[in-house]
Amino acid sequence: MRHWPDEGVSRIPYWVYTDPDVFQLEQERIFRGPSWSYVALSCEIPEAGDFIRTSVGETPVVVVRDKGGSIRVLVNRCAHRGAQFCREPHGNTTTFECPYHQWSYALDGRLLGVPFKKGLDGQGGMPADFENADHGLETLQVTMRNGVVFASLSDDVEPFEDYLGDTMAEYFDRVFDGRELHVLGYLRQRLPCNWKLMFENIKDPYHATLLHVFLVTFGLFRADQPSATRMDKTGRHSVLVSSRGAQTDSSITRSLRSYREGFELQDPNLLTPVREFPGAPTVVMQTLWPNLIVQQQSNTLAMRQMVPRGPAAHDLHWTFFGYADDTEEMTAIRLRQANLMGPAGFVSIDDGEIMRLSQDGVAADVNRSGVAEMGGRDTDDQDHMVTEAAIRAFYAHYREVMGL
Amino acid sequence: MTPDDLFAAHGDLLDESRLDEWIDLFTDDCLYLVIPRENVERGLPLAAIRCESRGYLKDRVVAVRETSMYAPRSQRHVIGASRKQPDGAMTASYAVFQTLTDEPTTVFSTGRYVARIIEGRFAELRCIYDSTLVDNSIVQPL
Numbered sequence: 001m002r003h004w005p006d007e008g009v010s011r012i013p014y015w016v017y018t019d020p021d022v023f024q025l026e027q028e029r030i031f032r033g034p035s036w037s038y039v040a041l042s043c044e045i046p047e048a049g050d051f052i053r054t055s056v057g058e059t060p061v062v063v064v065r066d067k068g069g070s071i072r073v074l075v076n077r078c079a080h081r082g083a084q085f086c087r088e089p090h091g092n093t094t095t096f097e098c099p100y101h102q103w104s105y106a107l108d109g110r111l112l113g114v115p116f117k118k119g120l121d122g123q124g125g126m127p128a129d130f131e132n133a134d135h136g137l138e139t140l141q142v143t144m145r146n147g148v149v150f151a152s153l154s155d156d157v158e159p160f161e162d163y164l165g166d167t168m169a170e171y172f173d174r175v176f177d178g179r180e181l182h183v184l185g186y187l188r189q190r191l192p193c194n195w196k197l198m199f200e201n202i203k204d205p206y207h208a209t210l211l212h213v214f215l216v217t218f219g220l221f222r223a224d225q226p227s228a229t230r231m232d233k234t235g236r237h238s239v240l241v242s243s244r245g246a247q248t249d250s251s252i253t254r255s256l257r258s259y260r261e262g263f264e265l266q267d268p269n270l271l272t273p274v275r276e277f278p279g280a281p282t283v284v285m286q287t288l289w290p291n292l293i294v295q296q297q298s299n300t301l302a303m304r305q306m307v308p309r310g311p312a313a314h315d316l317h318w319t320f321f322g323y324a325d326d327t328e329e330m331t332a333i334r335l336r337q338a339n340l341m342g343p344a345g346f347v348s349i350d351d352g353e354i355m356r357l358s359q360d361g362v363a364a365d366v367n368r369s370g371v372a373e374m375g376g377r378d379t380d381d382q383d384h385m386v387t388e389a390a391i392r393a394f395y396a397h398y399r400e401v402m403g404l
Numbered sequence: 405m406t407p408d409d410l411f412a413a414h415g416d417l418l419d420e421s422r423l424d425e426w427i428d429l430f431t432d433d434c435l436y437l438v439i440p441r442e443n444v445e446r447g448l449p450l451a452a453i454r455c456e457s458r459g460y461l462k463d464r465v466v467a468v469r470e471t472s473m474y475a476p477r478s479q480r481h482v483i484g485a486s487r488k489q490p491d492g493a494m495t496a497s498y499a500v501f502q503t504l505t506d507e508p509t510t511v512f513s514t515g516r517y518v519a520r521i522i523e524g525r526f527a528e529l530r531c532i533y534d535s536t537l538v539d540n541s542i543v544q545p546l
Binding site: 089183185187192267269331343353357 | 439442443448450451452457458462464466467468470471472473475536537538539541542
């Protein structure tokens with residue numbers, strides 16, 4: 001296997017973004033390992049039999065509510081010969097049936113029926129000792145916190161509360177406070193870069209104050225605003241927290257090269273945030289190992305789920321949501337502010353484009369390394385955004401899990 | 405301007421990056437949405453681009469031009485003949501091809517326009533794109 005640079009996590013070797021063997025090891029140790037992957041919001045499948053298709057790492061899964069109201073997560077692979085039995089992206093059903101040989105399964109994954117099990121006119125059929133109970137679908141561990149569903153392919157995963165940790169739970173529960181959630185819609189994009197570059201992007205507040213001219217210009221995210229970077233005790237999860245300032249022509253903002261003086265919106269409704277969460281922060285971006293970003297920028301809320309597609313690409317699935325008790329006006333505000341985010345977002349366009357440049361750059365010479373020394377070389381919490389500490393903390397945990 | 409002329413002007417002005425003129429194809433209180441078919445079919449309101457007036461359109465054009473970072477690219481719209489639906493909406497199928505520098509041309513988006521046209525301008529234009537999965541980013545309007 002590869003050798004990590006001697007400097008430690010202040011260097012990121014470029015082969016982590018390109019090496020197919022590293023990618024396969026990530027699938028085994030991270031996505032199929034003892035981690036909790038985000039799979040759905042509970043409100044997406046409110047009734048018994050409701051299901052959606054999604055993925056845990058590269059493993060296709062079906063998230064379904066069973067007859068008793070419990071949420072089950074099943075690997076979307078027939079126990080017979082491996083065909084993906086579920087092709088519909090969402091729907092409602094009483095059983096799952098593989099189209100190939102019509103093996104049918106209960107919503108909890110039990111094998112219910114096998115055509116020709118006893119043969120036809122005394123010919124064929126399964127061996128006498130074939131037991132349906134031995135051939136159910138592979139199922140995942142499932143946990144739910146305030147309407148958000150996570151699943152794990154590993155039986156050794158720790159309880160979700162321990163996995164999340166107290167600090168992360170506090171920020172998580174800020175948005176998921178137990179109120180019923182309501183999905184506003186989906187956006188999805190295929191990003192031509194390794195999945196870790198997406199995580200790094202969100203764990204790096206420093207880039208946002210420079211690259212995202214829109215955010216800086218309108219005071220939504222700026223280096224001179226009160227902010228913090230916090231990690232859990234393992235370093236695998238993190239939050240970036242910041243408080244919105246006014247669009248002011250102060251000497252500080254004028255000195256920022258990213259600030260566009262005199263640019264005013266024709267229709268200010270686009271950016272009229274309403275205070276709805278306790279405390280000063282107006283932006284909380286939380287990354288939860290290994291596949292989720294929880295976005296709260298002003299009033300636009302979204303789950304961003306990462307699905308790796310080989311070392312050089314990943315899909316980003318955005319589920320925008322509000323609360324079931326939102327007023328019509330609040331829903332309208334959330335829908336407007338969604339202009340900032342997604343594949344056509346004033347902010348996110350920059351990220352999709354820059355990550356393509358990153359992947360193209362690193363792939364050209366994988367024996368080199370990136371430098372992550374902003375804010376020092378350690379992995380501690382910081383009370384500002386001029387730091388790459390959360391990236392270093394992420395890679396400290398990554399190296400441990402991967403044995404690199 | 406006939407509906408076909410209006411759709412053709414929409415495609416041409418976008419392909420030629422004449423975005424300030426493109427805005428003039430819309431009424432003051434227009435609605436312009438770029439929205440995945442998945443959301444439309446599931447009755448979900450969220451759009452990738454939502455402009456609720458001509459002011460919003462200007463803001464998007466200026467914001468992308470002045471504040472966004474993206475690789476140079478060009479677009480080519482091919483828009484089919486428009487048809488009038490029983491409810492009065494004008495619809496047309498479209499394909500948009502994208503060309504990035506040093507890359508072959510690709511099919512970037514296909515879908516359907518659903519428009520309400522008043523006096524030769526769009527009062528509503530919904531661009532409903534077929535595949536929810538977008539190839540990286542939607543930089544220019546579709």
